[in-house]
Structures are given as structure tokens and as C-alpha cells.
Amino acid sequence: MEAKTKVTFFGTEAAIPELGGETASFLINDQVMVDTGWNIVENLRRQGIEPGNIRYLLFTHMHHDHYISLPSFLYYFLITNKDLASLKILGPEEDLQPIMHHALEFLFLNRKFYPTRSYPTIVPLSPGDHYDDELFHLETTSSLHPVQALCYKYTDKETGKSVTFTGDTAYHEPIIDLARGTSLLIHEATYGATPANPLKNGGLHSSAMDAAEIAKAAEVEQLALIHGLRHNNEASVNAAAAIYSGPVMWPEKDQTIYL
Template identity: 25%
Template sequence: MEIQFLGTGAGQPSKGRNVSSLVLKLLDEINEVWMFDCGEGTQQQILETTIRPRKIKKIFITHLHGDHVLGLPGFLSSRAFQASEEQTDIDLYGPVGIKQLVLTSLRVTGTRLPYRIHFHEFDENTLGLILETDKFTVHAEALDHTVFCVGYRVTQKDLEGTLDAEGLLAAGVPFGPLFGQVKNGQDILLPDGRQIIAKNYISEPRKGKVVTILGDTRLTDASIRLGLGADVLVHESTYGKGDEAIAKKHGHSTNMQAASVAKQAFAKRLLLNHVSARFLARDVRQLEKDAQSLFPETHVVRDLEEVEVL
């Protein structure tokens, strides 16, 4: 499981940062890629990666500000041009209005897609569990921005215990159907009369990963709830230390507020994005250093950076 950042800038693109978009790569888990936000130029950023657009099966939009959604029409259109690959449907989750935005854009431009878009819109009254599969759940909760905006909590369900194959072989169990029975939790009896207790050869279930991806927000308790115990917390850092007043005015957070959220949520790692274009390279290093003074496992990400979820 990896996160790759396609755009880490705030509001408008700069020479070093495109606007908001990232992907959660679940290739080993379910052979899919999930996208979160799709600002202008996202499809161009994808060309600099190994991401295959057809692998993107789900898109989650945090809010309808242009720097988070204006790349959607272009991306959806380009996804249709890969004629050599199978056409697959896509699920699009987001606030009420995302369907109208996409369909109007496609209609006005005369774009016809060879696949279906399944829209899943929500408002303040229909949040909570918005997706559940056999391996993942996704919860959404409202944040505190200048427009309706949400954060997402992606939870991997606990993984099955692994079979101790070497232990079974050492116990004299022949490789074959008996291995399968033990893996399924069935005790077995060997020809010599010895009983093999299945639970002794299967490890405990492994805890699934939790990834929290927040949209634009002021400092709010909702961020802490969404990030509780997360392996990775992605939080905006539009402003820096001492900018609390202007951050609140414009519906955003500082690096220190993000660090405070991560600390209170007992998150394992904090990744800061949505960085204002006014911050130069040396300023970004200071953003990271200041936040690390409160939450040491903090990193300010850059465009195209890939982070493994450990």
C-alpha cells in the first residue's frame, strides 16, 4: 500500500507544485488505485508516474473548490482513450453537486465515455460509512472549511493469520490437501495417530492499515476523530507557524495545528500537503522543522513523491 502525491499545492499551481490530488495504490491488496481529489493538470502529472489510469477505479472528492475538482473532466476523458485496455466503470464519491459538474462538463464538450460513472453523492446528513468491501471501509466526516468539505478514513480490514508451512513440514505433515485443511482452521489426524491442532500453526490476524486523508479545513475535532490511530494522516498545511488568524479566516490550517491534530489522534505519521505557493524551498524546510518540534514524525511532501504505508 502506497500513497503518491500528484499535486501538493494550495489554490493555484506553481512551478514546483500542482494543485490537489493524490492516489492510494492498493495494487497488492485489490489491484486497484483510488484517487483523492483531482485538481487541474492531474492527468499531466500522472504521465510522470507508473500509474495506469484504467487502474483508478474509485475517486473521492473532498469538496467542490476548483483546485480540487477541475481536473476531473480531462482525466475522465483521457481515461477513455486507452483503447488497447479493457473499458472499466468508475465510482465517484463526493459532495452533492459533483454529478452535475461532471455531466455538464462532458455534455458541453461533447464528450462520450465508453464506460459508466457511478456517482455517490452525500451531504451533511448522509455521511459516515460511505463504502464497504470485503477488504476495506471508507468513512467520511464533515470538516470546517469555507464550503462543505469532508475528510476520509480508509480502513483495511484485519488480515488473516499466515500458515506456518515450515512448522507443518517439520511435524511430518505432507504438503497437499492437509495443508489446506489446517489453513482453514481444521484440526487433522496423521496416519501415525498424532493430532495436529490448526491454531498452533496459524498466526494471529494482522491489524489492517488506516489511512486518513483530509480536505481543506480549519483546526477541528473532526480531524482528530478521523485520524485516530492512523498509520498515515494526510493534513493540509496552507499556512505556517504564527499564521493562525489568517488560516482561520480563510478556512485552512497551519503546520502547527496539523501537528497538534496528529499528536492528539495518536497517529503514527503526518504528511503535510496543500502548501501555499508563497513558501519557498527554505520556508518549506522550516514548516517541516517547526511541525516536527510538536510531532516528530512529520514530513512535508512534494509532487510525485511516493510514501509506503508501513
């Protein structure tokens, strides 16, 4: 069978998900996790994926809804005797190290339980940085958000396909260059079909139309919208489709897309 790039969405909501829902977080090729959502361990196990086999955790930014289940994920490695050194954690340099420092301190507070310790590799990134693994290549650019946030382009070296994803961001032109020609653009659309009001956009988020403008200008192959209220999904897809002529979706929880 021809190799495919696989993207599994665990959640597409923002901040507090509805009961049974999950905040924006997804998994690429069963081993690269993007943000944790509220329930990373349960989400992985529900897909039949052993959490301790995750090789990379990529953070778009360090707002709580994007990393809140980090402690339970790290704990899973300890309690299943998985070496935390097999895990690499990448994210925006301004906030990644302090938060990882506290998360690891919290994890190892009770010295009685885990006397031999291993630590994940922490890789702080700045906008414009690249990162290479045997299986993929990452490029980054900035977001427009109140904290330092990164957008990533993941290129699968096996298939040649690429997934470009924003964290949280207001409309931000540099994303067009990053996303140019990408196989799948995953863009936040917090405001749904309501235009972002420049006077009230202190949180710096996007509408579905903002996402569609980026998708159109970057000539991406398909667009997935995330990070919004569930009841807005259909209106968001319709609003984006009026601007961008390629396929648009709001992924379902646990939906897998093959590229």
C-alpha cells in the same frame, strides 16, 4: 513480500502551483485517486499508471484546484475506449452531483464522436457516511471550510493500515476522532508556520501547528503536511515537530510512502 499500503503524492501545493509543481492530490494503492490537481492524466502516466485503470476518484471538496483536471481524466477513458462505468466518483453531496452533471455534459457535447455512452457511478457522501469496497473501508467526517468538504479515513483491508486525510479545513476537532491511531494523517497546512488568524481566516484553512495539534491529540503514527506554498515547507515541518513528537514530513512531488 509483505503487503504494504502505498501512497503516492502527485502534488502538495495550493491553488496555483509553481511551474512544474502540482496542487494537493495523491494516489492510494495505485487505484484510488484523491482530488485531481491540475494534471491528473499526466501525473498518473508519469508514474507508469494507466489512467483508465483508476477505479475510484475521491473528492475532498469541489473547489476548483481540487477538481480542475476532471474533464481531461474523463476524456482519457473515452479516447482509450475504457468503459467509464468502471470508475466510481465519491465526494461531498452538496456539490458533487451538479459538477459531475456539467462535466459529463461538457464531455458529451459533441454527439458525433461518442454515440454510445457509459457513465461513472457517482456516490454522494455526507459527513459521517461510510463506504465499503472489497479492498478498503472508508469513513468520513466534516471539514470546516466555506463549501461542504469531507475528511476521509481509508482503511486497507489487506494490510490493516489506514490513511486519514483532510481536504481543506480550518482546525476542526471532529478530525481527531476520525484520525485516532491512524497509520498516516495527511493534513492541510495552508498557512505554514504562521498561526491562522481567526479574524482573517475567511477561507477556513489550517496552519502547520493546527495540523500538529490534531496529529498529537489523535496519536497518529506519522503526519504529512500538504496544501501550501513550497518555500514554507521546511518551516512548516519544524513548527509541527515542535508540537507533535512523531515523524512529520512535507512530501515531495512524486514521493511514494509505504505503510
